Amino acid sequence: MTDTSLSRSSAGAASASGGPAAGVATAAVLVDHVSHTYGRGDSAHHAIRDLAFSVQPKEFVSIVGPSGAGKTTLLRTLAGLLQPTEGAVWVNGVRNTGVPEGMAMVFQDYSRSLLPWLSVERNVAFPLAGSHHVPKPERRAIVAEALEAVGLKGFEKRYPWQLSGGMQQRVAIARALAYRPKLLLMDEPFASVDAQTREGLEDLVLSIRDRYEMTILFVTHDIDESVYLADRVLVLSRPPATLVEDIRVVLAEPRDQITTREDPEFIQLRGHVARLIHGSH
Numbered sequence: 001m002t003d004t005s006l007s008r009s010s011a012g013a014a015s016a017s018g019g020p021a022a023g024v025a026t027a028a029v030l031v032d033h034v035s036h037t038y039g040r041g042d043s044a045h046h047a048i049r050d051l052a053f054s055v056q057p058k059e060f061v062s063i064v065g066p067s068g069a070g071k072t073t074l075l076r077t078l079a080g081l082l083q084p085t086e087g088a089v090w091v092n093g094v095r096n097t098g099v100p101e102g103m104a105m106v107f108q109d110y111s112r113s114l115l116p117w118l119s120v121e122r123n124v125a126f127p128l129a130g131s132h133h134v135p136k137p138e139r140r141a142i143v144a145e146a147l148e149a150v151g152l153k154g155f156e157k158r159y160p161w162q163l164s165g166g167m168q169q170r171v172a173i174a175r176a177l178a179y180r181p182k183l184l185l186m187d188e189p190f191a192s193v194d195a196q197t198r199e200g201l202e203d204l205v206l207s208i209r210d211r212y213e214m215t216i217l218f219v220t221h222d223i224d225e226s227v228y229l230a231d232r233v234l235v236l237s238r239p240p241a242t243l244v245e246d247i248r249v250v251l252a253e254p255r256d257q258i259t260t261r262e263d264p265e266f267i268q269l270r271g272h273v274a275r276l277i278h279g280s281h
């Protein structure tokens, strides 16, 4: 059922030339012994320590851990928004020195990530607006496809404040899709919506993963959600966060909100993840 924490060699240490070691150059994401410390001296806070793992293209990886474990810190280093204080992150074989090519991020707080004065379609088109590489007719097609993929065809002219929370998060997801990302980072994206809406959004994410052939890293507090969605669940310890276990999730496909959650393997996995998180307190 489980793969224990990746060893240094399997996570892929950097080669002598400074590039990722052979065999991991094809990884969508390679986290190479990454640590991050906020502040210095007496006020230093070690958020994550020596994290090492890789993610293959099109894999769906959930990241869970106790509150304050450093999940967001890890995601921010993957997004190139934070530079690790030790180690390096590689995205599609390129070492992160800033925000990597082909990456998009979706946050929990959709109300702050959408621009209230722009219509739905203009919010989705926003990342393309400054791009000289995408001609206008193509932009329109990309926006229409993204809105259709998230089930918001017909809502193009509405404004975010005219939509429910779940619909606003769909707009935020469509905007991420407009980047045509190969890597999608999601930080507790469904924490602010009700349980039923959440289930719909979970299934939406699984469908867009297949349709857009993306690699997804998904931070969540919800243990059931982490197992339901993922090919692997990474369990982090309390801070400074280390990798407690890298769990492979093998469940019948396609996943289904009722039958998957009734599957004895699902029930066993969620219990295992819960014990690891509670054990790390």
Ligand SMILES: Nc1ncnc2c1ncn2[C@@H]1O[C@H](COP(=O)(O)OP(=O)(O)OP(=O)(O)O)[C@@H](O)[C@H]1O
Binding pocket: 038, 039, 045, 047, 065, 066, 067, 068, 069, 070, 071, 072, 073, 074, 239
């Ligand atoms: N900019 C910052 N400066 C100093 N400390 C920070 C900063 N950002 C986060 N931290 C600290 O680093 C630790 C990890 O924070 P992080 O937000 O990554 O954890 P998390 O696992 O995502 O938390 P949660 O589960 O509560 O969402 C926390 O103790 C937090 O207080």
